[in-house]
Amino acid sequence: MATTQAATPAWPVRRLALWALLLAVALTLAGLAGRWAGDNATAAARLAGAQRLDSYAVSLENLLSKYDFLPGTLELNKDVIALLQRPGDEALRGEVNAYLEQLKQRSGATTIYIVNLEGVTQAASNWRLPESFVGDYVAFRPYVRDALRGIPGGFYGVGTTSGEPGYFFAHGIYHQGRMLGVATVKVNIEKLEQSWERGAGEVMLADARGVVFLSSVPEWKYRTLVPLTAAARRELETSRQYFSHPLTPLDMRELRQLDDGTSIVSLPSGLEAPTLSQTLALPSRQWRFVYLSDLSAARTSALSVFLFALLLQALLFMLVVYARQRRRVHAELEIKVAERTASLREMTQHLSEENLVRRVAEEKLRRAQSELVQAGKMAVLGQMAAGITHELNQPLTALRTMSDNAQVLIERGRMDDAKGNLATISQLVARMGALTGQLRQFARKADASVSAVPVAAAITSALFLVERRVEQERVQFRMTMREQQVLALCDSNRLEQVLVNLFTNALDAMADSVERHLTVTVERKAQQALITVADTGPGIPEQVRSHLFEPFFTTKPQGKGLGLGLAISEQIVREFGGELRAEAVAVGACFVIALPLAQQETT
Incomplete structure (x- = not known):
């Protein structure tokens, strides 16, 4: 009986322990379920944030890439070159100011201006405004310093004169291989923020020092993600990148570090609301996007799943x-x-x-x-088709006549005369073979490799393809070699294509001229091989000169040209690291091909 009384209290204790164990298991399972739901919601937010960051980066690069080429085109304007050479010419300065103003309106840029080697602005598109840049000293700006060192500059900053922010493109202006100044284009990228404000989260764009210069939240602009060091603050003060903004730190604290550069942070508002922070670096500009996604929904989802799991387990035990x-x-x-x-x-x-x-x-x-370059060759061959046909028909007719004569001479036993006929036939065949071989060499596709090419040989090969037309149209051809054995670093086949195009254009231009002279000059100058092609045609009007190298621009009658020849030629020469330009002369037209000298030429 004593044993029974001692065992009775043990059963409620074991039951209590079992229920406690089941409750612990239920809480653990519910906690795991809640965490799983929270992780899923966070993963979905991370995926959406990564997609938005990629979209923002693409939009930014698309906007900036539209203006990358613009500073480099200013060195093609002869008035810009002349102003940097003659800075005291006020009439010329007015013309350049008007040109930059017009170019700014066409391109949509904020400001375009020209700076000399001393860092002083010589001309600007805003020359009419009170805050004109003309005469400003801007050499302290990093993008100007980089461009003066030969490095195309890119820089975001707040204007020291206008106070307006923007992205600055800077490119050196060169003439005959010598730097004369810097072309700068300022672009407003603030309009990107309008699309950011419609997003689900908040986005910031910061520079290498962590200074936020674009943000979907206006109060976060010109704040820093981390406190600036004394050295960084001195550099910013020297360059005046953000002018008078104090650059105070944002009150954003990291709560938990996740993988692949993401983390959980608290917002600068001071609330402890969980926020997912994602970063996308832009190495080419040393910028980084920061995207902040609100995780309140994820926490709500986790809590809901946790409570649901508890309820489900309670139902399992209580409601079978x-x-x-x-x-x-x-x-x-x-x-x-x-x-x-x-x-x-x-x-x-x-x-x-x-x-x-x-x-x-x-x-x-x-x-x-590549096919466009090849199509240019085929177009030239098509234009020369009539001359080539005539060039082949003459020896073919002679071959037929002389072969018939040789047969008769052999039948009559006149072997010596027959041998003479056969020798002449051999010469005609060799002539035809040389012509077709030259055409086949010209028509083949060239690869992208470059080598040391004798300039004189390339000119001779190109002339061979238009020789028949030169003779028929009674054009006097003269080639002057001021240097012996000039070797250019290029591809011979593609150089011949450029020369044939220039020769053909010159012959077309001289069709109605009384005096027809085609002159080619070769010389070495400033580590370059210069090939000058001049004619005595009507010349190139000033209003046409600026459009010469634009695709599909032509002054020929309809059906006589597509306007691709000079555009393709300019692209070919540029790929060699050279330049194709038209120079103003008193009579006719003059084109200059500037190519880098081959190694043996420079040593």
């Missing part, structure tokens, strides 16, 4: 009759998870396919550029 219903709810939950996983997988596959399509498009573009 609802077991079938519980299984159906569980199945529905699995289906939702599978659908979300499938959706994410499909989205990933779609992005991969878009990336593949982009690479294929880039490859097609490269092939199209």
Whole structure:
């Protein structure tokens, strides 16, 4: 009896321990479920944030890339070159100011200005305004310093004169291989913020020092992600990049570090609201995007799943009759998870396919550029077709006549005369072979490699293709070699294509001229091989000169040209590292091909 009384109290204790264990297991499982739901919601936010960062980066690069080429084009304007050579010519300064003002309106840039080697602005598109840049000293700006050292500069900053922020492009202005000054283009990129403000999260764009200069939240602009060091603050004060802004730090604290550069932070508002911070670096400009996603929904989802899991487990223990219903709810939950996983997988596959399509498009573009150069050759050959046909018909007629004569001479036993006829036939065949061989060499596709090319040999080969037309149109051709054996670093076949195009244009221009002279001069100057092609045609009007190298621009009658010859030629010479330009002369037209000398020429 004593034994029974001693064992009775032990059962409630064991039951209490069992219930405590079950409750602990239930809480643990519910906690894991809540964490899983929170992680899923966070992962979805990370994926959406990464996509938005990629979209913002592409939009930014597209905007800036539209203006990358603009500073480099200013050195093609002869008035800009002349102003930097004659800074005291006020009439010339007025013309350049008007040109920059017009170019600014056409391009959509904020300001365009020209700086000399001392860092003083010589001309500007805002010359009419009270805050005109003309006469300003800007050599302290990093982008001007870089451009003066020969490095194309890119810089975001607040204007010291106008107070307006923008991105500055700077490019050296060169003439005959010597730097004369710097061309600068300022572009407003603040309009990007308007699209950012419509996003689900908040976005910031910061420089290498962590200074935020663009943001979807106006109060965060010109604040720093981390406190600036004394050295960094001195550099900013020297360059006046952000002018008078105090650059105070943002009150944003990191709460938890995640993988691949993301973290959980608190917003600068001071609230402890969980926020996902994602960063995308732009190495080419030393900038970085920071995207902040509100995780309140993720926490709510985790809490909801946690409570749901507790309720589900309570129902499992308390309401057995609802077991079938519980299984159906569980199945529905699995289906939702599978659908979300499938959706994410499909989205990933779609992005991969878009990336593949982009690479294929880039490859097609490269092939199209190569085919365009080849099409230029075929167009030249088509224009020379009549002369080539005549050039081949004459020896073919002679071959037929002399072969018939040789047969008769052999039948009559006049072997010596027959041998003479056969020797002449051999010479005619060799002549035809040389012509067709030269055409085949000209028509073949050239590769992108360069080598030391004798300039005189290239001119001779090109002249061979238009020789018949030169003779028929009674054009006097003269070639002057001021240096012996000038070797240029290029591809011979593509150089011949450029020369044939210039020769053909010169012959077309002299069609109605009384005096027809085609002059080619070769010389070495400033580590370059210079090939000058001049004619005695009507010349090039000033209003046409600025459009010469634009694709599909032509002054020839309809059906006589596509306007691609000079554009393709200029592209070919530029790929060699050289320059094709038109120079003003008293009579006719003059084109200069400037190519880098081959190694043996420079030593």
